[in-house]
Amino acid sequence: MRQISICSALDDHELTEIDALSHPTAFAAKATLFSQDDPASAVFNITEGMVRLYRLLPDGRRQIVGFALSGDFLGLALLDRYGVSADAIVDTKVCRFSRSTFTAFLDKKPHLLRRLHEFASHELSLAQDQMVLLGRRTADERVAAFLMSLVERFARIGHTSITLPLPMSRQDIADFLGLTIETVSRTFSKLAKSGAIVVVPEGVRLTNLPQIKALATR
Amino acid sequence: MRQISICSALDDHELTEIDALSHPTAFAAKATLFSQDDPASAVFNITEGMVRLYRLLPDGRRQIVGFALSGDFLGLALLDRYGVSADAIVDTKVCRFSRSTFTAFLDKKPHLLRRLHEFASHELSLAQDQMVLLGRRTADERVAAFLMSLVERFARIGHTSITLPLPMSRQDIADFLGLTIETVSRTFSKLAKSGAIVVVPEGVRLTNLPQIKALATR
């Protein structure tokens, strides 16, 4: 999921209008926003925090398909049921729109539908990136690509510190990258030893961005 | 990519109208329909044949993100540039719409935009299935899931023979499933030995569908 541009498709009047439709809600860390196959009754816009989106196999194997940051929308597919489960990684605040009011708003603003479709297409493109990563990249490349994409996304929402926060657990990262926690941990250690990063409690300090970028795009 | 439902959103009059906008075109096996990052100048509807959609890494590693069958649309993202490359696996016939005439048609039929968004959301859901497959499933499960999804898609376009045609090469299957040709070949042999399939020149005969389904959804 991605920093949203729906809002930039709205003029000031429309912005106040859609704000009036929202219900601010808070979710504690680990709380569930919705589960896969639940009726898709709401659309969410994250205002603070982080959410993991994932699918489970019957035997418990998990694939995280994305992390949602503040600014991101959830539930925009507008299908009958949610395609993934979503839960908060840290304490998270959202604006919640009931599905019916959201689609009613959409019906009045047809130009938004165009925007929505562009947005979905962009999501698909990101999903395809992830397929390449999962299908064809090595552990080192996966971790580097993960760090680079997070850096870019945080930068876009105004966070440009040299320390990249990683509020999700190693298990979350592993389930996103199709690896195990041990491999993720070892890869971080290896990158640290090579001077590319410094692992700190809140995340990683990126001490050699070009090196990481090279790994990520190889 | 998926059997399309755009057409079912059109009434008879609209169908003749959109047909009039199309340019029937043929592509020989291995011919390129378009390449990743090319300006997205056209929308295609496959009427016959099969197309592979893929991304390449700079060093030549390839990830096929989907196979398009007759009935499927390509280029519906309506972004500036194609997100993937596409080429014909066998001789393929398509209806080609220039992007501008297609979007002009769309502008006149706003209900189609809604349909288009549903379609894109469904694509995203399939992409997420593929992420689970690539990130968390074993070789056996990948091959079984691949066969099952092809069976269902062929069934939907009216092909329900017990022999599932596999016009793509082993390399294509491997690049779709994140495996090597050798592993794909071995897995087919293993399934054959267990009685689930019979490998024939045109594809595979499915002799024990429940067994394959069990593997695919485990």
Next chain:
DNA sequence: GCGCACGGTTGACCTGCATCAATGTCGCAG
């Protein structure tokens, strides 16, 4: 027919990542 290229299969071996297990670190409840 012959040879050759191409795609597929199979076998032997290797390796990157998983698995299993021990140990470390931090935060928090008592």
Next chain:
DNA sequence: CTGCGACATTGATGCAGGTCAACCGTGCGC
């Protein structure tokens, strides 16, 4: 401060799937 639980790191070992290589069948150009 102490003990405990959750999470992370590190090491030892295993194995699924990759790599390398030989071989086979089919079709096609000559």
